[in-house]
Amino acid sequence: MTEIADLIADMAKRARSAARKIANLKTDTKNKVLLSTAQRILDNRKALQEENKKDLENGRAKGLSSAFIDRLELSDKVIESMAQGLREVAALPDPVGEVTKMWKRPNGLMVGRVRIPLGVIGMIYESRPNVTIDAAGLCLKAGNAIILKGGSDAINSNLALASILQDALEEFDIPKDAVQVIPTTDRSAVTEMLSREEEIDLIIPRGGEGLIRFVVEHSSIPVLKHYKGVCHCYVDKGADIDMARKICFNSKVQRPGVCNAMEGMLVHRNIAREFLPGMGKEFQEAGVEIRGCPETVKLLDFAKPATEEDWGQEFLDLILAVKVVDSMEDAMDYIDRYGSNHTEAIITKDYHRARRFLDEVDASLVLVNASTRFNDGGQLGLGAEIGISTSKLHAYGPMGLEELTTTKFIAFGEGQIRE
Amino acid sequence: MTEIADLIADMAKRARSAARKIANLKTDTKNKVLLSTAQRILDNRKALQEENKKDLENGRAKGLSSAFIDRLELSDKVIESMAQGLREVAALPDPVGEVTKMWKRPNGLMVGRVRIPLGVIGMIYESRPNVTIDAAGLCLKAGNAIILKGGSDAINSNLALASILQDALEEFDIPKDAVQVIPTTDRSAVTEMLSREEEIDLIIPRGGEGLIRFVVEHSSIPVLKHYKGVCHCYVDKGADIDMARKICFNSKVQRPGVCNAMEGMLVHRNIAREFLPGMGKEFQEAGVEIRGCPETVKLLDFAKPATEEDWGQEFLDLILAVKVVDSMEDAMDYIDRYGSNHTEAIITKDYHRARRFLDEVDASLVLVNASTRFNDGGQLGLGAEIGISTSKLHAYGPMGLEELTTTKFIAFGEGQIRE
Numbered sequence: 001m002t003e004i005a006d007l008i009a010d011m012a013k014r015a016r017s018a019a020r021k022i023a024n025l026k027t028d029t030k031n032k033v034l035l036s037t038a039q040r041i042l043d044n045r046k047a048l049q050e051e052n053k054k055d056l057e058n059g060r061a062k063g064l065s066s067a068f069i070d071r072l073e074l075s076d077k078v079i080e081s082m083a084q085g086l087r088e089v090a091a092l093p094d095p096v097g098e099v100t101k102m103w104k105r106p107n108g109l110m111v112g113r114v115r116i117p118l119g120v121i122g123m124i125y126e127s128r129p130n131v132t133i134d135a136a137g138l139c140l141k142a143g144n145a146i147i148l149k150g151g152s153d154a155i156n157s158n159l160a161l162a163s164i165l166q167d168a169l170e171e172f173d174i175p176k177d178a179v180q181v182i183p184t185t186d187r188s189a190v191t192e193m194l195s196r197e198e199e200i201d202l203i204i205p206r207g208g209e210g211l212i213r214f215v216v217e218h219s220s221i222p223v224l225k226h227y228k229g230v231c232h233c234y235v236d237k238g239a240d241i242d243m244a245r246k247i248c249f250n251s252k253v254q255r256p257g258v259c260n261a262m263e264g265m266l267v268h269r270n271i272a273r274e275f276l277p278g279m280g281k282e283f284q285e286a287g288v289e290i291r292g293c294p295e296t297v298k299l300l301d302f303a304k305p306a307t308e309e310d311w312g313q314e315f316l317d318l319i320l321a322v323k324v325v326d327s328m329e330d331a332m333d334y335i336d337r338y339g340s341n342h343t344e345a346i347i348t349k350d351y352h353r354a355r356r357f358l359d360e361v362d363a364s365l366v367l368v369n370a371s372t373r374f375n376d377g378g379q380l381g382l383g384a385e386i387g388i389s390t391s392k393l394h395a396y397g398p399m400g401l402e403e404l405t406t407t408k409f410i411a412f413g414e415g416q417i418r419e
Numbered sequence: 420m421t422e423i424a425d426l427i428a429d430m431a432k433r434a435r436s437a438a439r440k441i442a443n444l445k446t447d448t449k450n451k452v453l454l455s456t457a458q459r460i461l462d463n464r465k466a467l468q469e470e471n472k473k474d475l476e477n478g479r480a481k482g483l484s485s486a487f488i489d490r491l492e493l494s495d496k497v498i499e500s501m502a503q504g505l506r507e508v509a510a511l512p513d514p515v516g517e518v519t520k521m522w523k524r525p526n527g528l529m530v531g532r533v534r535i536p537l538g539v540i541g542m543i544y545e546s547r548p549n550v551t552i553d554a555a556g557l558c559l560k561a562g563n564a565i566i567l568k569g570g571s572d573a574i575n576s577n578l579a580l581a582s583i584l585q586d587a588l589e590e591f592d593i594p595k596d597a598v599q600v601i602p603t604t605d606r607s608a609v610t611e612m613l614s615r616e617e618e619i620d621l622i623i624p625r626g627g628e629g630l631i632r633f634v635v636e637h638s639s640i641p642v643l644k645h646y647k648g649v650c651h652c653y654v655d656k657g658a659d660i661d662m663a664r665k666i667c668f669n670s671k672v673q674r675p676g677v678c679n680a681m682e683g684m685l686v687h688r689n690i691a692r693e694f695l696p697g698m699g700k701e702f703q704e705a706g707v708e709i710r711g712c713p714e715t716v717k718l719l720d721f722a723k724p725a726t727e728e729d730w731g732q733e734f735l736d737l738i739l740a741v742k743v744v745d746s747m748e749d750a751m752d753y754i755d756r757y758g759s760n761h762t763e764a765i766i767t768k769d770y771h772r773a774r775r776f777l778d779e780v781d782a783s784l785v786l787v788n789a790s791t792r793f794n795d796g797g798q799l800g801l802g803a804e805i806g807i808s809t810s811k812l813h814a815y816g817p818m819g820l821e822e823l824t825t826t827k828f829i830a831f832g833e834g835q836i837r838e
Contacts (some may be wrong), residue, residue: 020755103800109789111799116781118811151768201811216616220635222642222812243834250836257432271528336439352561358829361445362535370528370832380828380836381522391539392825393641394813406811409799410777413789415662417669418798 004184009193011147012199014177015120019145022178023117027094029172030141033089037168038083041133044081044164051160052129059127059153071128072154082133085384089137092383095401096143110412115405117143119201121387122193124215126207127151128233132161136179138386142404145178147200151207152185159183194219197417204399206387224395224403228314228341229259231372234331235358236348237270243369244347245279251345253286257316259388260375262345264321266313266331269295272324276300288318295324307407312338328353332355335361341390342374343367364390364397423603427611430566431618433596434539438564441597442536446513448591451558453509456587457502460552463583464498470579471548471726478546478572490547491573504803508556511802513693515562529831534824536562538620541612542805543634546570546625551580554623555598557805561823564597566619568612570626571604578602613638625806643814643822645807647733648678648761650791653750653776655767656689662788663766664698670764670791672705676735678807679762679794683730683740685750688714691743695719707737712741724794731757747772751779758782760809762794783809783816 022030040386041048052074059069095115102112121144125131132148139146150158156180166176182189194203197220204224205215233251235244251262267275272295280300283290290296290303291310297303303322310321311334325331328346335344345367346357354368365375375398377385382400389395395403441449460467471493478488514534521531540563544550551567558565570578575601585595601608613622616639623643624634630645652670654663670681686694691714699719702709709715709722710729716722722741729740730753743748747765753761764786765776773787784794794817796804801819808814814822 023781105798105800109793119781142656216639222810224812240834246836247832248833254837354424358533362439362442362538363827365828365830368832370835371837372831373837374528374830374835375828379524380830381524391641393643394825396825397828406813406815408782409784409794409816411784411786411789411793411799413666413787414666415659416789416793417665418673418790418792 002188004186004188004305005192007056007184008182008189008196008393012120012193012196015145015147015180016199018175019117019119021175022140022145022351023096023119023143025143025174029174030094030143030167031090033140033168033172033174034086034137036171037133037137037165038086040168041079041083041086041161042163045076048074048079048157048160048164051156052195054156055154062153064153068127068153071126072157074129074157076128082130086135086137089141089384092141092401094141100407107416108414109416112410114410115402116408118404118406120145120147120199121404122147122149122200122203122221124190124193124203124207124211125150125151129152129154129157129161130225131206132158132181132238133165134384135386136165137403138384138401140178142401144404147182147193149182149190149409155183155185168405190215191218197221204387222394224387224389224391224392224399226259228340229261229388230263230312230314230338230340231260231343231345231375232264232266232335232339233262233345233347233372234325234328234335235268235271236328236350236353237268238344238349239271239275239347240349241271241275241278241390244275244286245282247345247347247369247371248279249282249286252283252288252320253318254371254373256318260372261316262320262372263313263315264338266334267296267322267324268328268331269324269326272299277324283320286318288320290320290322292322292398293324296322314340328357332357332360335363339363342388343372345370345372364388421508421607423605423607424611426603427601427608427615430599430601431539431615434564434566434599435618437594437596438536438538440594441559441564442515442538442562444562445594447753448488448593449513449562450509452559452587452591453505453556455590456552456556456584458503459583459587460498460502460505460580464726465496467493467576467579467583469496470575473575475575478818481572483572487546487572490545491576493548493576497549501549504553506555508560508803511560511820513560514824519826526835527833528835531829532826533829534821535827537823537825539564539618540823541566541568541619541622541640543568543609543612543622543624543626543630544570546573548573549579550625551577551600552584553803554805555584557803557820559597561820563823566599566601566612568601568609574602574604574725594748597731609634610637613640623806641813643806643808643810643818645678645809647732648757648807648809649681649682649733649757650679650762650794651683651685651754651758652681652764652766652791653685653744653747653754654687654690654694655747655765655769655772656687657768658690658694658766659768660690660694660697664695664701666764666766667698668701668705669705671702671707671739673790673792675737679791680735681739681791682732682734683742683757685742685744685753687747687750688743688745691715691718695741702739705737707739709739709741711741712743715741733759739773747776751776754780754782761807762786762791764789764791778821783807
C-alpha cells in the first residue's frame with residue numbers, strides 16, 4: 001500500500017464508523033449543527049477569505065481563466081449564500097425514519113419500509129468551494145457521513161471550510177469524521193477512494209464529462225452520475241404561438257450556461273412559417289446564434305446551416321440548434337437519438353399528443369407547456385439538490401434529501417415462523 | 420472488435436430498440452404474453468427436456484456434482500413451477516404508470532413522479548434454466564427488455580426456453596429482441612456485456628461471491644448485488660423461551676442452504692443458562708453442528724469450540740455459530756462486524772429494546788420476534804422477486820417488480836417560465 005492508499009483507507013474507515021453514529025441523530029441535533037455551521041461561516045469570514053486568497057493567488061499564477069477564478073472565489077456574496085443554504089437545509093423535513101409503507105401479512109406479521117441514510121457518500125467535484133458546504137449540509141441532514149474530494153485548486157478553501165464544519169460537529173458531541181475533506185491534491189486519492197467499496201456506499205461525481213467517465217470506469221462503488229443536459233422544446237402544430245415563444249425563449253436565454261437550458265428546438269412543419277420568423281427575431285435580438293436545418297435557414301436568413309455535430313450538442317452558450325420536423329413521432333425519434341435523458345418539453349394545445357409525449361419520452365423530467373429551466377430540485381419543490389441524475393438507478397432527475405437515503409424492511413412479529 | 424464484441428454490441432442495440440417499444444405496452448398485453456409463454460412451456464415439455472438432456476449429459480460427462488445436475492434439470496416439476504411462476508407474475512399489479520406522488524407548485528405547475536421501466540436489464544446467473552423464465556417474466560412485466568447470460572452448462576436449455584418466450588412475444592407483435600439469451604459460452608461475452616453502458620441500464624448478477632465481485636469490478640453499468648447472507652438471531656434477556664426456540668429453530672433448520680437462514684445465534688448472558696440447553700438439544704436432534712464460544716461450550720457438551728473463522732461464516736448447511744453476549748449493545752456490535760446487511764432478528768419481550776434494535780441495526784430486513792426466513796419477496800408480500808439486494812442503492816432487500824422500475828418527473832404547465 002502506498003501512503004495515499006493508507007490515508008484514504010483510514011479516512012474511509014473513520015467515516016464508516018462515524019456513519020453508524022450519525023444515522024440515528026435526532027432531527028433537532030442535525031439542524032443545530034447546520035445552523036451553527038452557518039453562523040461559524042459568517043463569523044470566520046476573514047479567516048476563510050485568507051485561506052481562499054492562497055487558492056486564488058495560486059490559480060492566477062497558474063493562469064487559470066477568469067471564469068474559473070470566479071467560481072473559486074469565496075466572495076462575501078458566496079459566503080452569505082453558503083450560510084443561507086445551510087439554513088434552508090435545516091428548515092427542510094428530515095427524510096430519515098419515514099415509514100413509506102406498512103402492511104399486514106395473512107400470518108399477522110406487520111411489514112414496513114422505513115427510510116434510512118445511505119451511509120458514507122464520496123463526493124468528487126470541481127474547484128468550487130461552496131459545493132463543500134452545500135454537499136456536506138445535505139448529506140448530514142440525510143444522516144450520512146461524507147468524504148469530499150474537491151478540485152485541487154480549491155484545497156486551502158476546502159480544508160478551512162471542513163474545519164469549520166468539524167468544529168460545529170464537535171460542539172454537539174458528534175464525531176467530526178462525519179465530514180472529511182481529502183487533504184491532498186494527489187490524483188491517486190480519487191482512484192483509492194473509488195476502491196473503498198467496503199466503507200463507501202455511493203460516489204457522486206460533479207464536473208466535466210471526462211471526469212465522470214473516469215469515475216464510472218474506475219469505481220467499484222455505485223455512482224450517481226449526470227453526464228450532460230441536451231434539452232429540447234418541441235413546438236407542436238397548433239400550439240399557442242405566444243406561449244411557445246415565451247417558453248422557448250426562457251428555456252434558452254434565462255441562463256444558457258446550465259444543464260437544463262434548451263440546446264435544440266424542434267418545430268412542427270405546419271407551424272414553422274407562423275412561429276419561426278417572430279421567434280427567430282427574438283433570439284437574434286438576445287444574441288442567440290441559430291444553427292438550423294435547411295427549412296429553418298430558408299425562414300430565418302440570419303441562421304447558419306447546422307452541421308451533423310450541432311444536433312445533440314451541449315452548447316452551454318447562446319447557440320441553438322433548430323430543426324423543422326414532419327410529425328411528433330419525428331420529434332420523439334430525434335429526442336431519442338440526440339437527447340441526454342435530462343429534460344424534454346412539448347408546447348401543444350392537443351390533449352392526446354400531450355399525454356403521448358409524457359408517456360413515451362424518456363427523460364428525467366418531461367414537461368407540457370413549461371420551460372425546461374424547471375428541472376431543478378428547488379423549482380420542482382424538493383428543496384436543495386446535490387445534482388441531477390440522468391441515469392435511472394436509484395434516482396432519475398434532481399437528487400434532494402430523499403435521494404440521499406434508502407429504505408430497509410422492518411417486521412413486527414409475535415413468534416411467526418415459516419411453514 | 421472481436422466477433423464476440425460484435426455479437427454483444429448487436430444484441431445490446433437490438434434490446435435497447437425493443438425496450439423503447441415495450442416500455443408502454445398495455446398491462447393486458449404483457450399478461451397475455453406471460454400466460455401464452457406458460458402454456459407454451461407446458462406444450463413443449465418434451466422438446467425442452469430433449470434440449471435439457473444434452474446439457475445433463477454434457478454435465479455428467481464433465482463430472483459435475485449431483486447437486487449441480489439437480490439444479491440443471493428441467494424435471495416435470497420444474498417445468499410446471501416455471502409455468503405457475505409466470506401465471507403468478509401475470510396476476511401481480513403492473514408497476515408501470517403508477518403516479519407515486521403529485522403536487523402543485525406555487526406557480527401552478529403540477530409536478531408528479533411516475534413509475535417507468537428501467538430499460539434494458541442484463542442478467543448473469545448460474546446454470547439454473549428456470550431462472551431464465553423467472554427473470555424474463557419479471558423483467559417483461561415491469562416493461563424491461565432483458566439480455567440473459569446463464570451458466571454455460573445450461574446453454575441448450577436456455578436457448579430452447581428463450582425461443583419459446585420469443586414465440587410468445589411474436590404472437591402479440593412484440594419485438595422478440597425484448598428477450599435474448601447470449602448464444603455462446605465464451606466467457607468474454609460477460610466482459611463485453613458489462614461494457615455496453617450506452618444500451619444496458621442495470622446488471623443483476625446471481626451466483627457465487629467470486630462471480631459477483633468479478634461483475635462489480637468490471638462493470639461500468641450499475642450493478643444490483645447480493646454478496647451473501649450471514650443472518651443472526653439475538654435472543655434477548657427475558658425473551659419468551661418457547662418463542663425464541665421456535666424462531667431460532669425455524670431460522671436455522673427449515674432450509675439451511677439459503678441466504679436467509681440463520682448462521683449465527685447470539686444469546687444474552689442472563690438467559691443463556693435457561694435457554695441454551697433445551698435449544699441445543701433440539702438442534703442436536705436435528706443434526707445441527709454447534710460451534711460455540713467458551714460459555715456455549717460449557718453449557719452444551721456436544722458443541723465444538725468456535726474458531727475466529729466461524730464468526731460471520733456463511734455455512735449454508737446444518738452448522739451454527741453460537742455466542743453468549745453481555746448486552747444488546749454487544750450483540751449489535753457483533754452484527755455490525757460479522758453480519759452481511761441481509762437479515763437480523765431480535766427475540767425479546769422488551770418494547771424499548773425492540774425499538775432500538777429496529778432503529779440501529781443496518782440490514783435489509785430487521786425483524787422482531789419472527790424468523791429470518793421471511794426475507795423473501797413472496798413472504799413479505801411483494802410477489803415474486805429477482806434477488807435480494809444487500810447494497811443500498813436503488814434497492815435494499817428483496818427486489819420485486821417495483822425494484823425493476825424507476826420514476827421520472829412529469830410536469831403539466833400552462834405556459835410557466837422561470838423568473
